[in-house]
Amino acid sequence: MSTIIQFENVGLRYGPGAETLSDISFSLVTGGFYFLTGTSGAGKTSLLKLLYLAQRPSRGVLRLFGEDVVMLHRSRLPGFRRRIGVVFQDFRLVPHLSTYDNIALPLRVAGLGEDRIAEPVREMMEWVGLGDRADARPATLSGGEQQRVAIARAVIGRPDILVADEPTGNVDPDMAQRLIGLFEALNRLGTTIVIATHDLPLISTIAHAQMMRLDKGRLIDPTGSLRYPPGHAPAPVEEGRA
Numbered sequence: 001m002s003t004i005i006q007f008e009n010v011g012l013r014y015g016p017g018a019e020t021l022s023d024i025s026f027s028l029v030t031g032g033f034y035f036l037t038g039t040s041g042a043g044k045t046s047l048l049k050l051l052y053l054a055q056r057p058s059r060g061v062l063r064l065f066g067e068d069v070v071m072l073h074r075s076r077l078p079g080f081r082r083r084i085g086v087v088f089q090d091f092r093l094v095p096h097l098s099t100y101d102n103i104a105l106p107l108r109v110a111g112l113g114e115d116r117i118a119e120p121v122r123e124m125m126e127w128v129g130l131g132d133r134a135d136a137r138p139a140t141l142s143g144g145e146q147q148r149v150a151i152a153r154a155v156i157g158r159p160d161i162l163v164a165d166e167p168t169g170n171v172d173p174d175m176a177q178r179l180i181g182l183f184e185a186l187n188r189l190g191t192t193i194v195i196a197t198h199d200l201p202l203i204s205t206i207a208h209a210q211m212m213r214l215d216k217g218r219l220i221d222p223t224g225s226l227r228y229p230p231g232h233a234p235a236p237v238e239e240g241r242a
């Protein structure tokens with residue numbers, strides 16, 4: 001299996017203070033299913049931001065699809081971003097668009113005609129239980145409903161990589177199971193999935209998933225099962241380190 005995401009000694013610093021992420025090194029393979037865990041403030045969202053190209057590393061090398069993203073010309077960033085579906089923690093739905101139009105957005109951006117959009121969007125709305133809310137604007141939806149629109153929008157274009165930040169944080173356990181089924185279906189089609197979550201029962205439902213854990217901005221590997229590039233396995237985190 002080929003490597004689709006590779007971090008080599010990546011660091012991220014937002015300002016003049018200490019690094020938020022330090023010495024992050026790992027490789028993820030195409031078609032893998034990965035969970036990212038860690039306490040609040042450990043750096044999960046920050047790591048995902050690097051993955052969906054909202055932040056650039058302050059140091060180190062980050063390769064997506066085999067290319068160094070720091071060296072990538074600006075003009076190629078939109079093309080890269082189109083290959084990555086993102087479920088943001090705060091949803092980021094377009095406020096003046098309906099459920100239908102929010103979900104259809106990636107297909108329209110990809111240039112598909114309306115005749116090729118209607119069926120998949122309807123199907124996706126049914127899957128996430130929003131078949132009767134097609135015309136609703138985000139402000140009239142509950143937090144859980146907005147989260148489901150965000151998930152539908154992220155997966156509808158069958159991205160090569162799906163990045164999701166706490167995607168089941170606002171829904172009940174039954175809906176969480178349904179959504180994880182959607183991620184599994186997408187994964188079976190070949191999408192590499194990276195989900196940041198605190199939801200341990202959710203993690204246990206995907207037998208073949210691998211887990212990464214962040215602790216104070218450093219990656220630890222509780223399972224020993226991740227494939228690190230040679231010489232890049234993370235050092236164990238020392239107790240009490242700042």
Ligand SMILES: Nc1ncnc2c1ncn2[C@@H]1O[C@H](COP(=O)(O)OP(=O)(O)OP(=O)(O)O)[C@@H](O)[C@H]1O
Pocket residue numbers: 014015020038039040041042043044045046047
């Ligand atoms: N834009 C930013 N500017 C400065 N500091 C930031 C910024 N974003 C995050 N941080 C800091 O980086 C650290 C890690 O934050 P991050 O949101 O990545 O953690 P997290 O593990 O996702 O937390 P949570 O589980 O609560 O969402 C925190 O100390 C946070 O205050």
